[in-house]
Amino acid sequence: MQTMLFHAHSGLRYLVLLAGVIASVVLLLGYLKRRPYKGASRIASSAFMGLLHLQFVLGILLVITGIWYSALIGHMFMMFLAVGLFTTMAGYAKRQTDDHKAHGVALAGVVLTLALIAGGILSIRSGLFASSGHPSVRSAPR
Numbered sequence: 001m002q003t004m005l006f007h008a009h010s011g012l013r014y015l016v017l018l019a020g021v022i023a024s025v026v027l028l029l030g031y032l033k034r035r036p037y038k039g040a041s042r043i044a045s046s047a048f049m050g051l052l053h054l055q056f057v058l059g060i061l062l063v064i065t066g067i068w069y070s071a072l073i074g075h076m077f078m079m080f081l082a083v084g085l086f087t088t089m090a091g092y093a094k095r096q097t098d099d100h101k102a103h104g105v106a107l108a109g110v111v112l113t114l115a116l117i118a119g120g121i122l123s124i125r126s127g128l129f130a131s132s133g134h135p136s137v138r139s140a141p142r
Contacts, residue, residue, distance in 0.1 A: 002065050009058040013121065016055050017128070019048040020114045027107040030099075037093065037102035045090050045106050052113070056083045071124045078120030086113040 023044040030041045059079060063072070089109025096102035121128050 002062070002067055005058060005062050005065060006067065009055065009062055012051065012055050012058065013117075014129075016048070016051045016117065017114070019044075019051050020110055020117070023048040023110045024107060024114070027103050027110060031103035031107055034100050035103070037096065037099040037106070041103060041106065042094075045093070045110070048110060048113075049086060049090055052083055052086060055079075074123040075120045078116050078123060082113045082116035082120065085109060085116065089113075 026040050026044040029035070030037065035041065056079060059076070063076070086109050089105055089112075093102045093106035093109065096105060118128055
């Protein structure tokens with residue numbers, strides 16, 4: 001079970017990063033062209049948020065099932081910040097009546113979240129796309 005969760009969590013990061021890049025491009029185009037904050041902009045933001053939240057849940061499940069090593073403290077802190085930041089900024093963007101401002105807020109949220117994700121990944125790996133084996137696993141205290 002732990003190995004399956006680990007590989008799902010590790011592999012999903014590529015989709016999260018890709019969704020973040022796509023959302024950034026879509027939101028930047030919407031911002032620059034002053035498009036309404038709906039359609040592609042909302043879909044891109046929602047897809048990024050959904051994948052980000054799924055990644056977060058998988059990470060929590062990994063810790064609950066006993067995967068733990070000291071570098072995870074920094075990783076978890078950065079990921080908590082990333083999820084909280086994007087969730088807050090995406091919600092704020094949806095409530096804007098000015099579409100230009102909505103795109104700007106959502107775009108800032110995606111970019112800042114990607115920066116936090118990159119920092120979180122780099123706290124446990126040598127690179128954003130570096131591969132690693134299964135971390136040393138020890139039982140969680142009961």
